[in-house]
Every structure is written in C-alpha cells, then in structure tokens.
Amino acid sequence: MIWIKSSLFILIIVTVKLIFKFINDNGDKCLNNMKEILDFTDYLRIYSCDMKMPFDEIYMNYTFKNDKIKVLCSWLQNQLTKDKNKYELECSMRALLNTPDEFNKYFSDIINYYGSTYSDVLDKKLLFTIREMENSMKNFEREHTEKKNLNNRISILVGCLIAIILI
Amino acid sequence: MNNILKLFSGGLGEILSDQSMLSGDDTVEIRLRINSPILIKKINKAFFLDNYKVTKKDIDDTVANLTRNSIHAFEKEIRGGYITIEGGHRVGIGGDCIYEGNSFKGFKNITSLNIRIAREYPGCSQKYIKYFISDHRNIYNTLIIGPPLSGKTTFIRDLCANLSDGTKKPDFEGCDTTLIDERGEISAIYNGIPQMYVGCRTDVLSYCMKKEGFIMGIRALSPRIIISDELGSRDDFEILQYALKSGVNIITTAHGFSLDDVKKNLFMKTIIDNNFFDRAVILKNSIKPGIVQEVYDFERNKVIFNDLD
Numbered sequence: 001m002i003w004i005k006s007s008l009f010i011l012i013i014v015t016v017k018l019i020f021k022f023i024n025d026n027g028d029k030c031l032n033n034m035k036e037i038l039d040f041t042d043y044l045r046i047y048s049c050d051m052k053m054p055f056d057e058i059y060m061n062y063t064f065k066n067d068k069i070k071v072l073c074s075w076l077q078n079q080l081t082k083d084k085n086k087y088e089l090e091c092s093m094r095a096l097l098n099t100p101d102e103f104n105k106y107f108s109d110i111i112n113y114y115g116s117t118y119s120d121v122l123d124k125k126l127l128f129t130i131r132e133m134e135n136s137m138k139n140f141e142r143e144h145t146e147k148k149n150l151n152n153r154i155s156i157l158v159g160c161l162i163a164i165i166l167i
Numbered sequence: 168m169n170n171i172l173k174l175f176s177g178g179l180g181e182i183l184s185d186q187s188m189l190s191g192d193d194t195v196e197i198r199l200r201i202n203s204p205i206l207i208k209k210i211n212k213a214f215f216l217d218n219y220k221v222t223k224k225d226i227d228d229t230v231a232n233l234t235r236n237s238i239h240a241f242e243k244e245i246r247g248g249y250i251t252i253e254g255g256h257r258v259g260i261g262g263d264c265i266y267e268g269n270s271f272k273g274f275k276n277i278t279s280l281n282i283r284i285a286r287e288y289p290g291c292s293q294k295y296i297k298y299f300i301s302d303h304r305n306i307y308n309t310l311i312i313g314p315p316l317s318g319k320t321t322f323i324r325d326l327c328a329n330l331s332d333g334t335k336k337p338d339f340e341g342c343d344t345t346l347i348d349e350r351g352e353i354s355a356i357y358n359g360i361p362q363m364y365v366g367c368r369t370d371v372l373s374y375c376m377k378k379e380g381f382i383m384g385i386r387a388l389s390p391r392i393i394i395s396d397e398l399g400s401r402d403d404f405e406i407l408q409y410a411l412k413s414g415v416n417i418i419t420t421a422h423g424f425s426l427d428d429v430k431k432n433l434f435m436k437t438i439i440d441n442n443f444f445d446r447a448v449i450l451k452n453s454i455k456p457g458i459v460q461e462v463y464d465f466e467r468n469k470v471i472f473n474d475l476d
Contacts, residue, residue: 054237057358080236115236118273122239 005167012166013159020155026098027144033097034137036069037107038130044110045126049119055080068096079111086111103136170254171197171282176228179205182219192286199226200261200279210454223276230277233258243374245273247350255285255355255362285355287363291318291457292326297337298446298462298472299326299418304339306330306392306416307445312423318456319420320396324353324363325457326418327394331366341368345390347380348373353396381406385413392416399432407443417443425449426463439465446471 043062047053053061059077064070072093079089086108093104106129113125172184183197183205196208201223204215233250234241241250249259259281262274299307311326313319333341346369348354354361356373365371370388372380377395384393393410398419410417423429426447430436438444444465451460451474462472 048237048239052240052242054235054240056235056237081231115231115234116238118242119239 008167009163012163013156016159016162017155020151020158024148024151027148030098030100031137031141031144033066033069034099034103034133034140036064036066037072037097037099037103038133038137040064040069040073041107041110041126041130041133045123045130048114049123049126052119055115072096076108076110080115084111100136100140103133103140106132106136171252171256171284174229174232174252176225176232178219179221179225179229182216186216194284196284197282198279199229199282201226223278226277226280229280230260242273244351246271251351251355251357251362253357253362255357257283257285257352257355259283285363286321287324288318288321288456289325289328289364291455292322292329293334295448295459295462295472296326296329296334296339298448298459299330300334300337300339306342306418308411308416308443309418310398310429310439310444310447311418311420311450312426312429312447313420313450314424314452315422316456317450317452318458319450320352322450322457323394323396323418323420324365327353327369328364328366330392330394330418331368341366342391343389344369344392344394345380345384345388346371347375347377347384347393347395349375349377349380349396353394378402378406381410385410385415390415392418394418396420397422398438399435401434403434404438404441407438411443424452 040062044055044058047058047061048055055077059073062073064073075089075092079085089108089111090101090104093099093107094101109129110126114122117125172180174180175183179199186207193210194207195210196206198206198208199221200206202220204217204220206213206215230238233252238245244250245260249257251257260274260277261279261281262277265272265275299309301307311319311323313322327344327346330339331341331344333339344366346353346365348356348371351373353363354365354371354373355363356371361371361373370384370390372384375383377400380395381393384390393415395417396419398407398421407417421429421432421435423431426439426449429447430439439447442465446465447463448459449461449463451458458474459472460474461470463469464471
C-alpha cells in the first residue's frame with residue numbers, strides 16, 4: 001500500500017512540475033517569436049532603406065525560422081496591399097503568437113507608414129519601431145524571467161502540497 | 168494592355184477595361200490628372216473619358232500598385248520623374264516636389280500620372296544599319312540626333328540589338344556591346360531584367376551614371392561598342408575622350424532637330440568640333456518612330472543620305 005501512495009505522491013509532483021514547465025515554455029516561445037519578429041523588422045529596415053528592395057522581394061529572400069512568423073509577415077504584406085487595417089493585424093498577432101499587446105501595436109504600426117515614405121524617413125520610423133519593440137520585449141523578458149524563477153521555486157512545493165492534500 | 172490595366176486602382180481599372188477604344192495596338196499614353204477625366208492618347212487622336220473624374224485616392228492607390236507598396240524601392244527613378252513598370256512602360260509623375268538642399272528628392276503629393284506605353288519596333292534600324300558599319304566592318308562613332316518623340320530610344324535599342332547580334336546585309340557578325348542605360352529606358356529594366364530585347368552580346372549597365380558606366384564598361388566588360396543615350400552635359404567631353412582613347416566605338420544620342428540645333432549646346436559643340444564623331448544620324452519627327460531624315464559624314468563634310476533621296 002505504501003509503495004502505491006509513494007508512487008502517487010511522486011506522480012503528482014512530477015505532473016505539477018510539468019504543468020509549470022508548460023507555462024514557462026509558453027513564455028519562452030512567445031519571447032522567441034518576439035525576437036524573430038524583431039530580426040525580421042531589422043532585416044526589413046536594412047533591405048528597404050539601404051538596398052531599396054520592395055516588401056514582396058524582402059519577404060521572399062528572408063529565411064524564416066518559424067512558420068508562424070512567415071504567416072504573420074504574409075498577413076502584413078496583405079494588409080499593406082489591401083485594407084491597411086492595423087487592428088486586424090494586431091488581433092491576428094495575438095491569436096497566432098500570443099505576443100503582448102504593446103509589442104503587437106508597435107509592429108502593426110508599420111502598416112501606417114511602410115511603402116508610402118522615402119527611405120530616409122522610413123529608416124527613422126523603422127528604427128523607432130524597432131526600439132519600441134525591443135523595449136516592450138525587454139519588459140516582457142524581465143517579467144517572464146521573474147515568473148519563471150518563481151514558478152521553478154514553487155512548483156515542487158505546490159506539487160507536494162497537492163499530493164499531501166489528495167493522498 | 169491587361170498587364171497595364173491591372174495596375175490601376177479598382178475603380179479606374181474597371182472603367183478602363185470597359186473601354187473598347189483601348190483594345191487596339193495604337194494606344195500611346197494614358198494620363199491621369201487629379202479632378203480631371205482620364206485622357207487616352209492614340210497615335211492619331213486623343214480623347215477624354217468624360218464619365219469619371221480622377222480622385223486623389225485613385226492616384227495614390229495606382230502609385231501604390233505601381234511601386235508594389237514600396238515607394239522607397241523606386242526612389243532613384245522617381246528622382247528622374249518617372250517609374251519603369253513591368254513590360255518596360257514608363258510612368259511619368261507630376262506633383263508637389265520636395266527638395267533636399269538644391270537637389271530634388273521626390274514628390275510629396277502625386278497629382279498626375281502619365282503612363283507611356285512602350286512598344287518595340289524590331290527592325291526599325293535595319294534599313295539604316297549600313298550607315299553605321301564601314302567597309303572594313305568597323306563601327307562609325309555616331310551621334311543620333313532627334314527631337315522629342317522621334318523614337319531615339321526605340322531606334323538606339325534596335326540598333327543595339329542589330330549590332331550585338333550581327334546582320335546579314337551588310338555582313339557583320341556582331342560584337343560585344345555595352346549598353347549604358349542611365350535612366351533604365353533603353354532596355355526598360357524591371358526587377359533587374361531587361362523588358363526589351365537589346366541583343367545577345369549586350370551587357371547592360373542600368374541606372375548607371377555615364378562616367379562610371381564608360382569606365383566600368385571599358386575596364387571590365389571590354390566591349391567593342393558602347394551605346395548610351397543623351398549626351399550634353401559638362402562631363403561628356405572627358406568621357407568620350409577616354410572611350411575613344413581606349414579604342415572603343417561610341418553610339419549615342421542627343422536632343423535636337425538638326426546638327427546646328429545640337430551645336431547650340433556648348434558642351435555638344437565642343438564634342439562635335441573636336442571630331443569625336445564620324446557620323447551624325449538625324450531622325451525625323453514622324454508618327455512612326457525611328458525614321459532617319461539625314462545621315463551626315465563629318466570626314467567628308469557632307470550629307471550621305473537624305474530622306475528625299
């Protein structure tokens with residue numbers, strides 16, 4: 001009987017630990033997505049302003065590490081061509097990547113000016129967007145690291161507590 | 168024509184595609200001016216589409232389509248006042264100009280567009296090719312003179328293809344040619360691909376300044392002929408001198424109605440008086456592009472061909 005209880009105890013702890021790990025992984029994925037969006041935006045800036053390439057060629061040339069980011073950039077391309085609806089892009093970003101609203105807002109701002117400004121102005125505007133996105137990402141990263149540390153610390157305790165209550 | 172129509176914003180595209188008048192091959196220009204009806208120019212006539220007035224949004228949307236929503240990618244061309252689109256068609260732009268210091272930077276508000284439909288006239292120079300090739304199969308350094316819309320660009324493009332590919336009559340096997348297409352209009356470069364045929368032995372330096380183009384071409388591409396358009400600036404004397412010293416033949420164009428008219432440009436006068444050219448070919452201002460009115464031989468100091476002959 002004792003070994004069944006011990007096994008259940010360990011199983012509950014491991015399950016709780018895994019749930020916490022899953023929560024942490026979501027944040028990590030979100031952070032990686034934000035980093036890749038930032039990389040793409042910087043690539044967009046360099047190839048638009050220095051190499052004078054149009055968006056569709058840049059989109060074709062960029063090597064996307066994540067398919068979701070590729071989908072997002074193709075949505076951005078569609079929005080630039082058709083409706084220029086930044087709120088729709090913001091909502092799509094939230095649904096697809098779960099990135100913070102502030103970050104999404106800055107990225108979707110690109111719709112408002114990309115394609116209608118000359119390269120010097122575009123360069124300044126994209127640099128501003130990148131800086132704001134970086135700040136937003138750093139805030140998210142700081143909060144996420146704090147949460148992650150806390151989760152790591154309390155996961156075993158919570159696991160033990162739940163196991164004791166249940167058993 | 169369908170390729171051009173798809174570039175117009177939704178409403179305009181529909182109106183234009185309904186026009187049976189656009190179906191022929193003789194449409195030369197489509198002009199959009201803000202708050203004015205669309206103007207269509209054919210070879211022999213022009214007419215307004217009175218049922219619709221072009222709005223600012225129509226022009227902005229059309230510009231967005233033409234530039235593939237990336238106006239920054241066409242900055243250099245816009246500084247020249249036009250954009251080249253797929254098919255080699257040229258879109259002239261009018262609007263509020265922005266300057267940076269003394270140099271033109273671009274347009275703030277674009278208020279008019281002039282879509283000039285490009286067409287190739289293969290073989291338009293064939294009849295006159297004998298005036299460019301000597302008995303020893305050398306190429307004469309030639310200045311092609313013509314007024315606006317006489318087809319200088321069309322003529323030089325066809326000439327380039329003929330000299331590059333070679334001709335049977337006169338017997339000329341073709342030679343390496345460098346085409347310095349300063350404004351991208353001879354080869355009508357779009358996305359790095361020439362939209363017009365310029366010959367199988369032709370290297371194209373597009374959107375390249377004439378001076379750099381001549382130096383790069385001579386040093387790196389070792390052509391026998393360099394073809395460029397529109398001489399008439401201060402630097403051209405030095406450029407031509409350098410090219411001729413290097414043993415390269417030159418064929419180029421200049422704006423003007425006659426040789427005397429061209430000489431009104433002091434830089435051109437210096438070049439002509441220094442005997443840099445062997446021949447001058449003067450084009451006629453006619454409906455059909457690339458019709459030669461006169462060929463003048465500088466060495467013999469006389470007209471060797473006249474359209475009246």
